[in-house]
Amino acid sequence: MTATSPARTTPATPQRGSGPDERLARRGPLGRLLLRPELGALLGALLVFTFFSAVTGQFLSPLGAATWLDDSATLGIVAVAVALLMIGGEFDLSAGVMTASTALVTALLSVELGWNVWLALLVALAFALGVGALNGWLVMRTGLPSFIVTLGSFLALQGLNLGVTRAVTGSVQVSGMRSTPGFESAGYVFASTIDIGGTSFQISLVWWVVATVLASLVLMRTRGGNWIFAVGGSALSARQVGVPVERTKIVLFMTTAAAAWLVGTINILRFTTVQANQGVGLEFQYIIAAVIGGCLMTGGYGSAVGAAIGALIFGMARQGIVFAQWNSDWFMAFLGVMLLSAVLVNNTFRRRAERVRR
Incomplete structure (x- = not known):
């Protein structure tokens, strides 16, 4: 006599295609919002704006707004480009000193050799693109971390800035751009002001917006953007x-x-003088702005708009501290707190975004 064991029942396994594809599921506003890397930066910007608006009345005045927007713009132009690079998994520690290098190339060619400013700007741009291409080529060919390669570029450029400027001019600065041919037209494009309601806003704001829009379109609407991620x-x-x-x-x-190069051009045409040691330390501010804006240090995640918002936080905080008549040393403490907070918030939002995608 053979005993029969009770039949086991196994839960039915859903077959592929038996239900609606989760990728086509409609997400609510909150779900879509959690997918945005710049969400944390936006919340931080609102907090900083509200705080300094309450602390000092000068912050919200037209002149005050023009000041912190201009500060944010010159930082944000490079921060947006650095964000793209960080999303691509790399760093560039030479970006800060490059702003001085390109300004020096323009000034030396225009002031010392009498070149037209536009021609000098083109040569400075070619110089910047050449250094950038060399950095990328060395990173890819040697397999060295971009941190090391661009740190070498940073030191080399800093030495060249000081050595060449001192050798040519006998000092560590170049001035006298106003008397160079082509200065007026170039200054109109890169260093003019826009009058809004009786307040002058720097045209750097326009360049900042253009850079952010172009970077966002590349990231989100092109095949090249897919490649970067x-x-x-x-x-x-x-x-x-x-x-x-x-x-x-x-x-x-x-x-x-x-x-x-663009920021260096804006600076040399606006202030008409450049110091050989300018730009040192800005590279970390660009990276911090990108991190505050949602970029991860590990690459593959981030937002150009977020980096622009991160730069906006910088500008508001730096000028807000001045308007409140606090010691400027507090700005460095603010940077440290913002960086740590941004890393924690970015990781949290990224994990939530991954759950929403599932």
């Missing part, structure tokens, strides 16, 4: 599916250098 997430996997990893990263380094 792919190489930042995993260069090996990206290469296996046909993404031109080397070309993408070299272009990103060149983009950062070009943004630094």
Whole structure:
């Protein structure tokens, strides 16, 4: 006599295609909001804006707003480019000193050799793009971390700035741009002001908005944007599916250098003088602005708009501290707190975004 064991029932496994594809599911406003890397930066910007608006009345005055917006703009132009590079998985520590290098090239060619400013600007741009391409090529060919490669570029550029300027002018600065040919037209494009309601706003704000919009369109609407996210997430996997990893990263380094050239151009045409040691330390502010804006240090995640908002937080805090007549040393403490807070918030929002995508 054979005993029969009771039949086991196993839960039915849902078959592929038996239900609606979760990728096509409609998400609510909160779900869509959690997918945005710049959410934390936006909340931080609202907090900083509200705080300094309450602390000092000068912050909300037209002149006060023009001041902190201008401060944010010159920082934000490069921060947006640095954000693209960080999403691509790399860093550029030479971006800060590059703003001085390109300004010095323009000033030396215009003031000392009598070149037209526009021609000098083109040569300075070519110089920046060349250094950016070299940085990217060295990172890809040697396999060294971009931190090390661009740190070497930072030191080399800083030495060249000081050595060449002192050798040519006998000092560590170049001035006299106002008397150079082409200064007026170039100054109109890069260093003029826009009058709004009786208050003058620097045209750097326009360049900041243009840079942010272009970077966002590239990231979200083009194949190149997909490549940037792919190489930042995993260069090996990206290469296996046909993404031109080397070309993408070299272009990103060149983009950062070009943004630094733009800021250097704005500075030399606005102030008509440049110091050889300018820009040192700005590279960390660009990176911090990008991190505050939602970029991860590990790459593959971030937002150009977020980096612009991170720069806005910088400008509001730096000028807000001045308006409140506090010791400027508090700004460095603010940077430290914002950086740590941004890293924690970014990781939290990223984990939530991954759950929403599932």
